[in-house]
Amino acid sequence: MGEDIEEFFINTKPVKIVVKLDDQFTDNYASAISTEVDATYSHTVRIIQRLEEFEIVETERSGRKKELKLTEKGKELAEVFGELLSRF
């Protein structure tokens, strides 16, 4: 039921990716995030590209890896999304 109602109202992967990016216990790399939200790596990367276009996420090179950071706008959204997920 919880899952059903979530999917009726929201696109769960993009919402959960934003929430996970705000979670200090998750590494902010596409690979770690994709595992956390149970999406394929390529689907996760496509979502992250859209999040960059929307100025919700910024990326920063850290060695060979790209670290993901929420912008201010992204942090505000993450807060409301977190609240929303807790209501389902």
Add this chain to the structure above:
Amino acid sequence: MGEDIEEFFINTKPVKIVVKLDDQFTDNYASAISTEVDATYSHTVRIIQRLEEFEIVETERSGRKKELKLTEKGKELAEVFGELLSRF
């Protein structure tokens, strides 16, 4: 942009219908709601049926019409959805 980002994260019609049902200036009948959210009448009715299954909406006969009411759970969701729509 606002529209795009909304559709990337949420299923806009179900979310907006719940928000409109919480708006005291909108008549709580499927016909009025469908106009407000710019959905067809039949699409609106299908969404309302799901909302009843999720115990977000209750219906009450009022003469020949069915009046729609948010449940407590529905009111809570409407509040978070309203907050969310204002962030996009």
